[in-house]
Amino acid sequence: MSLGGTDVQRVARETAEGLPGTSSGYPFTRHLRVWKVTGKVFLIVTEDDPELEIITLKAEPDDGDALRREHASISRGHYLDKEHWISVAAGEGITPALVEDLVHESYRLAEHQAPAKDRPE
Numbered sequence: 001m002s003l004g005g006t007d008v009q010r011v012a013r014e015t016a017e018g019l020p021g022t023s024s025g026y027p028f029t030r031h032l033r034v035w036k037v038t039g040k041v042f043l044i045v046t047e048d049d050p051e052l053e054i055i056t057l058k059a060e061p062d063d064g065d066a067l068r069r070e071h072a073s074i075s076r077g078h079y080l081d082k083e084h085w086i087s088v089a090a091g092e093g094i095t096p097a098l099v100e101d102l103v104h105e106s107y108r109l110a111e112h113q114a115p116a117k118d119r120p121e
Contacts (some may be wrong), residue, residue: 005053
């Protein structure tokens with residue numbers, strides 16, 4: 001089952017909120033809700049434009065390339081470094097399990113940027 005844009009965002013938010021040591025807020029603009037772990041951004045949900053219902057997440061460059069080849073609705077990350085971030089919109093093959101996996105991987109990448117002593121247990 002492929003998700004619509006609102007559902008992509010909902011699944012991402014719910015997944016992020018269930019991860020240890022996370023916080024969220026609006027540090028950039030009131031239209032971009034940002035989730036962090038150990039002070040590192042791992043998820044951005046775009047909330048201002050119904051035509052642009054996307055999430056933006058960290059990804060290994062090779063993984064991001066593969067995801068963009070597999071899914072027409074996954075693109076280089078909006079707002080951030082185009083090599084290490086991807087944006088995901090509704091589209092064929094964008095399932096709850098895929099969104100959850102992408103959020104978990106983005107969280108892992110952000111968490112590992114912090115010193116071990118600062119990481120959530």
